[in-house]
Amino acid sequence: MYDLLLLLVLLALGYGFGQYAERRHYRSIVEREARLNALPAIASRYPPAEPHYQHALVTGSTVVSVDYFKRFLAALRNLFGGRVTSYESLLDRARRESLLRMKQQARTLGAVMVFNVKYETASISKGAGKTIGSVEVLAYGTALIPTPSR
């Protein structure tokens, strides 16, 4: 009986706080994406030769965790199969946040572009019930910083 009650409380807490946190995070992501839109991040391997640029490695990383309610949903999904939307949004948030942090770092260096962007995803800790508890996403690339014309 107590177990069931605890489960319900955890689910409710997870749902409430999780939804709130996710909505707030998405709002912040969208706002910052608009602000950093002028600084493109490109996956191309060959940077422009002209004008002359300085190069610097920039990185951005995020560790995010899924809430209890979503983990529960994902566990149910495991029974029926299909898209696990609760994890999709988790990874989407982590990727976009990492890219934003990388761009922010590039901007503080005075870069105009980030080239050769790569993503790296790792599951950091195994959460309860052997599901992905939290993921780390790292985004890295080479920032092109224009040098004063010679």
Place this chain on the structure above:
Amino acid sequence: MLISNMELLPGRRVVEHLGLVQGSSVRAKHVGRDIMAGLKNIFGGELKGYTELLQESREEAMLRMQQQAEAVGANAILNVRFSTSSVAQGAAEIYVYGTAVVLE
């Protein structure tokens, strides 16, 4: 020391190729952070402690790679790649590797 994940840099010629250099760092979180992370597993959201921890160990791994490159006499590391793996419960390994070169 120039560190970049690009394979070649326009306008810069690679004079000498010195092979692979690498750096790694394994870090564990202290108990306080683990407890906080446990709570976050219920509420969801970013684990700031872990983000910082991984950032620190990444910097350390990069420093080690840089030291190795300096030891072989390189002035740049190109084609840098990162890799993360969780080796055990509560510990993560960060591995950085790249090609040490001499640019003109």
